Amino acid sequence: xxxxxxxxxxxxxxxxxxxxxxxxxxxxxxxxxxxxxxxxxxxxxxxxxxxxxxxxxxxxxxxxxxxxxxxxxxxxxxxxxxxxxxxxxxxxxxxxxxxxxxxxxxxxxxxxxxxxxxxxxxxxxxxxxxxxxxxxxxxxxxxxxxxxxxxxxxxxxxxxxxxxxxxxxxxxxxxxxxxxxxxxxxxxxxxxxxxxxxxxxxxxxxxxxxxxxxxxxxxxxxxxxxxxxxxxxxxxxxxxxxxxxxxxxxxxxxxxxxxxxx
Amino acid sequence: xxxxxxxxxxxxxxxxxxxxxxxxxxxxxxxxxxxxxxxxxxxxxxxxxxxxxxxxxxxxxxxxxxxxxxxxxxxxxxxxxxxxxxxxxxxxxxxxxxxxxxxxxxxxxxxxxxxxxxxxxxxxxxxxxxxxxxxxxxxxxxxxxxxxxxxxxxxxxxxxxxxxxxxxxxxxxxxxxxxxxxxxxxxxxxxxxxxxxxxxxxxxxxxxxxxxxxxxxxxxxxxxxxxxxxxxxxxxxxxxxxxxxxxxxxxxxxxxxxxxxx
Numbered sequence: 471x472x473x474x475x476x477x478x479x480x481x482x483x484x485x486x487x488x489x490x491x492x493x494x495x496x497x498x499x500x501x502x503x504x505x506x507x508x509x510x511x512x513x514x515x516x517x518x519x520x521x522x523x524x525x526x527x528x529x530x531x532x533x534x535x536x537x538x539x540x541x542x543x544x545x546x547x548x549x550x551x552x553x554x555x556x557x558x559x560x561x562x563x564x565x566x567x568x569x570x571x572x573x574x575x576x577x578x579x580x581x582x583x584x585x586x587x588x589x590x591x592x593x594x595x596x597x598x599x600x601x602x603x604x605x606x607x608x609x610x611x612x613x614x615x616x617x618x619x620x621x622x623x624x625x626x627x628x629x630x631x632x633x634x635x636x637x638x639x640x641x642x643x644x645x646x647x648x649x650x651x652x653x654x655x656x657x658x659x660x661x662x663x664x665x666x667x668x669x670x671x672x673x674x675x676x677x678x679x680x681x682x683x684x685x686x687x688x689x690x691x692x693x694x695x696x697x698x699x700x701x702x703x704x705x706x707x708x709x710x711x712x713x714x715x716x717x718x719x720x721x722x723x724x725x726x727x728x729x730x731x732x
Numbered sequence: 733x734x735x736x737x738x739x740x741x742x743x744x745x746x747x748x749x750x751x752x753x754x755x756x757x758x759x760x761x762x763x764x765x766x767x768x769x770x771x772x773x774x775x776x777x778x779x780x781x782x783x784x785x786x787x788x789x790x791x792x793x794x795x796x797x798x799x800x801x802x803x804x805x806x807x808x809x810x811x812x813x814x815x816x817x818x819x820x821x822x823x824x825x826x827x828x829x830x831x832x833x834x835x836x837x838x839x840x841x842x843x844x845x846x847x848x849x850x851x852x853x854x855x856x857x858x859x860x861x862x863x864x865x866x867x868x869x870x871x872x873x874x875x876x877x878x879x880x881x882x883x884x885x886x887x888x889x890x891x892x893x894x895x896x897x898x899x900x901x902x903x904x905x906x907x908x909x910x911x912x913x914x915x916x917x918x919x920x921x922x923x924x925x926x927x928x929x930x931x932x933x934x935x936x937x938x939x940x941x942x943x944x945x946x947x948x949x950x951x952x953x954x955x956x957x958x959x960x961x962x963x964x965x966x967x968x969x970x971x972x973x974x975x976x977x978x979x980x981x982x983x984x985x986x987x988x989x990x991x992x993x994x
Contacts (some may be wrong), residue, residue: 560915567830
């Protein structure tokens with residue numbers, strides 16, 4: 471049975487391998503036709519996931535793998551590595567260095583370890599249950615937040631929300647910003663990483679897949695924050711994809727109250 | 733009378749001075765309370781604009797200056813330096829390296845030269861009338877775009893649009909993405925820089941101030957793109973702040989047709 475230190479060291483190697491696979495594709499399609507960028511991202515996605523799977527097959531032949539590109543193997547294993555080689559496809563395609571490689575380790579369906587790696591800026595957040603989250607080797611800490619009013623809210627795209635969810639989200643914006651909402655859009659996993667480092671207070675999203683959020687939980691919680699679904703329940707392999715991240719766990723009741731309109 | 737080469741060299745020095753002033757403030761507030769980030773951005777903004785103004789007062793005592801932070805001097809001068817020390821305040825506050833310092837030079841109210849500088853990633857786009865836009869010294873080129881369908885559209889925030897503008901914008905998204913719009917949000921000036929480098933096809937925004945767009949025009953147009961207002965007219969000091977940027981000028985009529993719904 472590998473120790474937590476072994477798993478953390480392995481997550482670093484996985485992230486490094488993915489980054490090496492991704493970097494040659496970043497901004498590489500600019501001399502080609504429009505559509506070339508979307509195939510570039512597919513190629514980069516696959517190359518990075520394959521690089522990580524090769525390492526896992528060699529070093530953790532008994533663990534399961536859930537990958538965005540190549541699906542699942544050993545689904546019955548109690549330990550599952552959950553991989554999203556490029557989270558933030560649109561940012562990658564557009565040449566923004568705020569996408570990320572996500573590496574999560576789940577045990578019995580619960581997040582145990584997570585890494586968010588930004589391979590262009592060479593930024594890596596890594597968290598594990600019971601450990602302090604590290605950003606490029608130094609402790610990352612969420613910041614305190616005394617009320618929703620004045621909080622910095624981030625979400626990748628307003629188009630993800632259903633009508634009901636959009637109403638809930640707009641209530642949250644009104645509570646945070648008043649009449650002139652100015653939340654942070656775009657960002658994908660990078661929003662959670664910046665929350666872990668104390669620059670963002672609240673991230674609220676829906677429609678996330680397991681590979682989108684598995685890696686985030688340990689990073690955010692090891693930095694002093696909290697992640698849960700829109701009911702306030704902890705995230706697991708069976709969550710419905712509606713996600714809240716808070717830098718300040720004491721604001722959870724306030725956020726749930728605003729989202730649910732009472 | 734300074735030559736274009738003199739002005740370009742000066743723009744480089746201005747950008748370098750602003751970057752030096754800004755960098756110490758980036759992500760520096762994370763150990764403080766929530767509100768500290770917004771005062772950090774104000775301090776960074778002012779320090780950077782002051783650094784640029786000091787240079788301009790010394791080297792171009794006859795030119796006007798229009799600055800986001802400290803207002804205007806010599807408003808009657810035919811040459812006006814238009815400065816936005818930190819465009820993308822929300823990104824700066826949240827620790828995203830996709831804000832920018834904008835330096836524009838207008839002559840008789842028309843854009844002559846522009847620089848977009850990202851001081852964390854050390855990326856600089858510089859364009860001038862009749863010159864090829866350079867990205868870190870190498871030519872930047874927009875990409876071709878054969879139709880709006882499939883184009884990559886970017887805008888900083890949907891909250892900027894009035895109801896009518898939002899309708900126009902949603903028509904553009906429908907034309908580009910069909911039923912599942914997935915445009916690029918966030919980004920501010922960085923969207924225009926990435927358009928100049930051939931990674932984004934269309935940027936559509938409203939409510940921009942002169943200091944938000946003055947620097948962008950020469951960067952985009954020197955890379956083969958086009959900028960105009962929502963009527964298709966060239967941008968000048970008297971524009972209304974509704975802005976279109978296109979990597980492919982041949983798409984202008986299509987975009988105007990979709991925005992205006994006929």
